[in-house]
Amino acid sequence: MSAAEIFGTLFTFEDYGELVALLANSLVAAALLGVVGGLISVFVMARDIPFAVHGVSELSFAGAAFALLVGFDVVGGSIIGSIIAALIIGVGGAKASEKNAIIGVLMPFGLGLAILFLALYDGRAASKFGLLTGQIVAITPGQIMTLVICSLVVLAVLALVWRPLMFASLDPEVARAKGVPVSVLTIVFMLTLGLAVALSVQVVGVLLVLALLITPAAAATQVSASPVWVPVLSVIFAVTASVGGILIALGSPVVPISPFVTTISFLIYLVCRIIGGRRMKSLHRRRTVRAARQHEAPALTTP
Amino acid sequence: MAKESDASVQPSVREPVIQLRDAELRFGDRVLWHDLDLDVSPGEFVAVLGPNGTGKTSLLKVLLGQNTLSTGSAEVSGRRVHSGNSAIGYIPQQRGIDPHTPMRGRDLVRMGIDGHRWGTGLFSRGRKKKVDELLASVGAQDYADAPAGTLSGGELQRLRVAQALANDPSVLLCDEPLLSLDMHHQKVVAALLHEQRVRRGTSVVFVTHEINPILPYVDRILYIVGGHFLIGTPSEVMTTESLSRLYGSPVEVVRVGGRLVVVGGEEECVNHHVHSDELDPERGAI
Numbered sequence: 193m194s195a196a197e198i199f200g201t202l203f204t205f206e207d208y209g210e211l212v213a214l215l216a217n218s219l220v221a222a223a224l225l226g227v228v229g230g231l232i233s234v235f236v237m238a239r240d241i242p243f244a245v246h247g248v249s250e251l252s253f254a255g256a257a258f259a260l261l262v263g264f265d266v267v268g269g270s271i272i273g274s275i276i277a278a279l280i281i282g283v284g285g286a287k288a289s290e291k292n293a294i295i296g297v298l299m300p301f302g303l304g305l306a307i308l309f310l311a312l313y314d315g316r317a318a319s320k321f322g323l324l325t326g327q328i329v330a331i332t333p334g335q336i337m338t339l340v341i342c343s344l345v346v347l348a349v350l351a352l353v354w355r356p357l358m359f360a361s362l363d364p365e366v367a368r369a370k371g372v373p374v375s376v377l378t379i380v381f382m383l384t385l386g387l388a389v390a391l392s393v394q395v396v397g398v399l400l401v402l403a404l405l406i407t408p409a410a411a412a413t414q415v416s417a418s419p420v421w422v423p424v425l426s427v428i429f430a431v432t433a434s435v436g437g438i439l440i441a442l443g444s445p446v447v448p449i450s451p452f453v454t455t456i457s458f459l460i461y462l463v464c465r466i467i468g469g470r471r472m473k474s475l476h477r478r479r480t481v482r483a484a485r486q487h488e489a490p491a492l493t494t495p
Numbered sequence: 496m497a498k499e500s501d502a503s504v505q506p507s508v509r510e511p512v513i514q515l516r517d518a519e520l521r522f523g524d525r526v527l528w529h530d531l532d533l534d535v536s537p538g539e540f541v542a543v544l545g546p547n548g549t550g551k552t553s554l555l556k557v558l559l560g561q562n563t564l565s566t567g568s569a570e571v572s573g574r575r576v577h578s579g580n581s582a583i584g585y586i587p588q589q590r591g592i593d594p595h596t597p598m599r600g601r602d603l604v605r606m607g608i609d610g611h612r613w614g615t616g617l618f619s620r621g622r623k624k625k626v627d628e629l630l631a632s633v634g635a636q637d638y639a640d641a642p643a644g645t646l647s648g649g650e651l652q653r654l655r656v657a658q659a660l661a662n663d664p665s666v667l668l669c670d671e672p673l674l675s676l677d678m679h680h681q682k683v684v685a686a687l688l689h690e691q692r693v694r695r696g697t698s699v700v701f702v703t704h705e706i707n708p709i710l711p712y713v714d715r716i717l718y719i720v721g722g723h724f725l726i727g728t729p730s731e732v733m734t735t736e737s738l739s740r741l742y743g744s745p746v747e748v749v750r751v752g753g754r755l756v757v758v759g760g761e762e763e764c765v766n767h768h769v770h771s772d773e774l775d776p777e778r779g780a781i
Contacts, residue, residue, distance in 0.1 A: 238597055351615055359610035362598050365587035366658065369559050369668075370611040371579015413595040417642035420617075422597040472594060475645045482637060483647060 205443035212442060218328045221336050222438050224343045225391050225404065226431030231350055232388040233409035233430065234423050235381060238361040242406045244281050244382075247295035248389045250302035251277035253398035255390075256323050257309035266323070267335045271342065271390040277302065278386030282379045306398075326397035326450045328438065339391055346384045346391075357381055358419065395434055396450045403454040404430055411461040414468030433457040510573060512537050512582075512666045512698045513558065518567035520553055527553055528722050531567070535698050537665065540689065540712050543702045545719035551702040552588075554719075555668045558700070559583060572665050579611070584659030584697070586669040589651065594644035601639040603654050604629050607661030629657040633687060649680030656687055666698040667691075673708055681708040688712075706733070707754045733757075 212219070236245055255273020259266045277298055284294050310320050322330060331339075350357075359367040360374045361381075368374045385405075392404045412425035437453030511534035519529035527550030535541050543551045556562040557569055560578035568575070572582040584607075592598070605626050609616055616622075630639045633653045638646055643654070652672055659667055667688065673681040689712040692699050701709060706716070706729070716732040718725045718741060725732050725741045732738070733755050738746040747758040 234597060237595070240593070352613060355609065355614060355616040356611055359606045362596065363603065363606060363610075366585055366607070367610065368561065368578070369583065369585035369587075370581075370607075372611045409597070410595075413597050417595075417597050417599045417602075417644075419597065419599075419602050468595075472645070475594075475641055478641070479638075479645060479647060479650075482650070 202447055203443045204445055206445070208443060212439070215329055215438065215442065217333065217336050218331060219435055219438060221331070221339050222328055222395055222434040223431050224340060225395050226434040227427050228343045228346050228388050229392055229404035229434070230408045230427030230430035231423055232346070232385055233405050233407070234412070234426050235357065235361055236385070236406055237409040237413055238358065239381075241291075242402065243292055243295050244278075245385065245389060245402060245405045247281060247299050247302075248274045248277045248386055249393060249398050249401040250299045250306070252386075252390045252393050252401075253323060254302040254305040254309065256393065256398075257306040257313070257320075260315070260319055260323070261309045261313045265335070265338075266319075267331075267338050267390070267394060270323075270393050271387060273302070274390040274393075275383060275386040278382040278389075279379070282382030322397070323393070324397045324399050325448045326393070326395050326400070326453075328395045328449065329441075331394060335394070339394060342387050342391055346387050349380065349384050353377060353380060396437075396453050400450045400454050403450075403457040404434060407457040407461050408433070411457075411464035414461075414464040415471060429457070429460045432460065509537050511535055512539075512572055513700065514568075514570040514573075516568045518557070518569055519565045520550055520557060520562060521565045526565075526722055528719055528724055529566075531724065533717060533726065535666065535700060537698055538692055538696045540692060540699045540709070540714045541701065541717060542706060542709055542713045542715075543700060543717045543719065544704065544706060545724075546721075547704070549719040549721060551719060552670055555585075555670055555700065555702060558666075558668055559585065581662050582665045584662070584664035584667045586652075586655045586659045586667065586672045588670045589648060589655075589672070589675055592644040592651070594642060596642065596644045598643045599640050600635060600643055600646060600650070600654050601626050601630060603643050604635075604639075604657045604661060607658035625661075629661060630654075632660070632691070633657045647680075648676050649683060652676065652680070652684045653687065656684070656691065660691060660695070660697070663695070664697060666700060669699065669701045669703075671702055671704070673703060673705060678708070681705070685709045685712065710755065 236242060252270040252274035255276070256266050256270035258264075258273070259269020280298065281291060281294055284290065306323075313320065356367070356372045357377050357380070359370070360372050360377045364374050388405060389401055392401045396403055408426040408430040409422065411429050412422045416422050416425060433453050433456040436456050437449050440452045441447060441449040513533065513535035515531050515533040518531040518533075520527045543554060545551055553562050557564055558571055558576055560576045560580060570576065571580055574580075605622065608622060608625060609619060627636070630636050633656050635650065635653045635657060638650055643651065646654070655672065669688065672688075673684060676684065685708045688699055688701070691697060701713075703709065706713070710729060713729055715727060716725075716729055718732050718738070720741050723741055723743075725737060727737075733748050735746065735748045738748055738757060745759060749756050749758060
């Protein structure tokens with residue numbers, strides 16, 4: 193097959209306008225999840241816990257698989273699974289080393305459970321695959337409603353705790369000294385993270401949650417350190433990836449949505465990384481200049 | 496236990512900012528120190544010295560309301576110690592910041608002003624002016640907009656001082672603020688702290704294992720060794736006789752090129768070593 197033929201198989205863009213109209217709800221949901229993912233990922237980066245996101249997503253997978261098996265709502269199942277995981281990690285993993293070990297222990301357990309539930313399930317194979325790679329186009333209006341409500345809950349909680357949560361994430365010792373309830377905020381954050389993971393699983397699937405919950409802020413922090421610009425850029429990146437991924441995937445009869453979401457996400461990161469590399473070089477150069485200046489004229493305050 | 500010297504001379508008759516009475520701190524059956532009486536006057540600079548694991552950081556945590564005394568009482572600004580005390584400015588032990596952490600120098604200072612309040616804080620009026628003033632007072636305007644993770648240790652400590660001063664505290668608690676700084680920056684940061692306490696009348700409690708950079712500014716020293724302690728002016732405490740009695744073994748204090756060196760002190764306390772993260776289970780919390 194030539195490249196053109198492959199491209200012809202991958203993309204047809206048949207009845208594109210009708211498809212977009214048909215999936216308007218899914219697009220709105222994807223955009224909302226992009227906003228949630230973009231904001232949550234800022235805290236994932238600030239707290240340096242990408243591994244926890246992955247751990248939560250595996251248990252979210254187990255919850256969804258169990259729901260599929262017993263005929264319960266899949267979105268509900270994945271939310272319950274990821275909230276349980278988030279709580280275990282949030283309560284049990286006070287120390288960084290402990291936390292990673294707990295996640296490492298939870299992950300295979302969740303994955304194993306999920307495989308068991310899927311093996312026992314004898315329904316449509318597509319439903320199983322959907323959990324791994326996302327299923328937002330196949331989602332029911334009722335499920336979309338759940339997604340929207342949960343997203344709004346996450347956004348409301350974030351708006352309420354944003355400042356102290358950022359303080360506790362970036363500077364926990366001083367935050368604690370200032371009376372910020374650091375441990376309580378950890379639990380609150382892990383709960384919202386659990387919700388966000390469960391919601392993102394619907395778009396990109398269990399395997400690719402990181403593309404919406406880590407990559408956007410990882411890209412944004414490459415090009416800025418501003419507490420305003422990092423969340424704004426992160427949201428723009430996440431929405432571009434989630435909505436853009438669906439729009440491109442609609443033109444293809446064979447390829448699922450998630451590869452497009454992850455690819456867009458990755459390309460954004462790549463560009464930011466290149467810009468960020470130059471930025472870091474110039475920042476370090478400026479630091480050297482400052483050090484040299486101080487060496488020449490030591491600005492000792494009153495000795 | 497011996498209160499080797501009762502030299503708690505009050506440089507001022509004003510109400511003490513910090514008042515410890517018969518204070519004892521224990522973890523399980525291990526007593527860190529006991530019968531500790533300490534008054535810190537407004538504007539006073541008190542250094543807390545001693546080998547690792549003698550409870551210097553734990554003393555700060557008592558004042559911050561994070562460790563509870565097993566007996567005795569502790570007051571800051573006339574009120575019992577409690578967490579979230581706005582009368583306290585806190586400078587923690589320095590730890591590395593990743594260059595990609597989404598925080599600029601000025602954000603570190605800003606969090607000291609209103610980081611503990613709920614909400615997003617997007618529309619806070621007058622805050623930028625306050626941040627700029629604080630930055631100017633420590634001479635950190637040059638790098639205020641650079642990511643905190645790309646700053647040098649000395650620059651970061653200037654910002655820490657500004658952050659701790661944000662709410663005009665009556666006392667600054669500093670936990671090894673000179674650690675990992677080169678000698679030049681140790682002097683600069685020590686001078687900066689001194690300058691601020693003179694200008695604002697803020698007391699300083701300064702935990703350190705290196706007395707020399709702050710020696711010109713220190714009013715009194717609290718020297719803790721294995722549960723025993725000594726309080727007094729530097730000239731009273733930093734002598735061969737006093738420290739030998741405190742350590743319970745021969746220790747020599749010598750002057751080398753204007754610097755004080757304690758010879759034979761640290762080794763005596765190896766069995767008292769406690770790793771700081773054992774005492775601080777919350778460190779590195781997610």
